[in-house]
Amino acid sequence: MIIGVLGPEGSYSEKAAQTWILKHRLDSVGIQYFSDIEDAFLAVVQGKSDISIVPIENSIEGSVGVTLDLLLENGVEIVGEIVVKIEHCLLSKGGPEKIKVILSHPQGLAQCRHFLKKYFPEAELRSTGSTSHAARLAGEFEEMAAIASPEAAECYRLKVLLPNIQDRKENYTRFIALRAAGKSPAEQVLCVPDGETGKPENSSHSAFKTSIIVYLEKDRPGALYEILGAFAKNKINLTRIESRPSKKELGDYYFYIDFEGHTGDVLIEETLKDIKSKTDTLKIVGSYPAFKA
Numbered sequence: 001m002i003i004g005v006l007g008p009e010g011s012y013s014e015k016a017a018q019t020w021i022l023k024h025r026l027d028s029v030g031i032q033y034f035s036d037i038e039d040a041f042l043a044v045v046q047g048k049s050d051i052s053i054v055p056i057e058n059s060i061e062g063s064v065g066v067t068l069d070l071l072l073e074n075g076v077e078i079v080g081e082i083v084v085k086i087e088h089c090l091l092s093k094g095g096p097e098k099i100k101v102i103l104s105h106p107q108g109l110a111q112c113r114h115f116l117k118k119y120f121p122e123a124e125l126r127s128t129g130s131t132s133h134a135a136r137l138a139g140e141f142e143e144m145a146a147i148a149s150p151e152a153a154e155c156y157r158l159k160v161l162l163p164n165i166q167d168r169k170e171n172y173t174r175f176i177a178l179r180a181a182g183k184s185p186a187e188q189v190l191c192v193p194d195g196e197t198g199k200p201e202n203s204s205h206s207a208f209k210t211s212i213i214v215y216l217e218k219d220r221p222g223a224l225y226e227i228l229g230a231f232a233k234n235k236i237n238l239t240r241i242e243s244r245p246s247k248k249e250l251g252d253y254y255f256y257i258d259f260e261g262h263t264g265d266v267l268i269e270e271t272l273k274d275i276k277s278k279t280d281t282l283k284i285v286g287s288y289p290a291f292k293a
């Protein structure tokens with residue numbers, strides 16, 4: 001089995017993949033690294049990976065827009081989620097006095113904005129494809145430092161000048177595991193929640209999440225309220241709601257909604273039917289076990 005992630009080695013995406021491998025006790029797995037999130041995502045559509053694991057949201061910086069857009073545009077299914085604690089470090093080959101440029105993935109730079117402004121106001125900030133890409137570059141140039149993980153420091157033989165530099169102590173990124181839509185049920189083993197061997201119907205609602213994308217027919221008063229009302233009526237707990245520009249015109253949005261429960265459950269099916277009758281587009285992106293640490 002091949003798992004596609006954002007590389008190079010030492011990225012947080014790789015950490016998410018390692019967590020996935022451990023949780024599912026998978027063996028004979030190879031990790032394939034891609035240079036950006038889009039390529040890692042599309043690998044599963046193009047048959048270059050069996051599963052792709054990509055970031056979707058961070059507790060400080062919010063959504064990863066490219067992942068949301070690709071979910072809408074491609075035939076994929078979310079089969080799981082992984083939450084990784086993010087502890088950014090300032091890494092470099094030399095001492096702090098040499099630092100002129102600080103590199104990281106845009107998410108890494110954004111999650112450390114206050115730190116950078118306070119301690120390195122003169123440094124040039126440069127975006128890289130990933131935090132581990134930043135670390136690899138910092139290993140080549142003394143005047144460059146990287147914002148990346150302790151694992152990346154080890155990987156590229158860098159010094160940890162400062163640990164835990166993100167603006168909030170608690171910093172988490174949620175990743176999703178994807179496969180190409182319509183894969184065989186033989187692979188359903190990837191969808192069984194931790195510690196459970198039964199079918200989804202036997203599990204409690206909160207053990208599973210379902211992700212959908214909706215597009216409202218037209219902008220009218222109460223349209224979103226009606227969708228949310230369908231969940232409220234059936235006492236279904238929403239875990240996330242996010243809007244994303246439709247890119248058709250300003251002020252026009254897709255809504256990304258995650259809620260507790262699994263498709264196939266009578267109440268969930270009823271709710272989805274109700275929502276379908278009220279929307280122009282309803283895309284079910286997956287029902288999968290909620291992450292448990």
Ligand SMILES: O=C(O)C(=O)C[C@]1(C(=O)O)C=C[C@@H](O)C=C1
Nearest residue numbers: 011012013055105107130131173
């Ligand atoms: O750059 C990495 O190491 C990644 O895996 C990407 C990514 C992201 O895009 O959110 C993952 C976790 C951190 O939030 C920072 C960057």
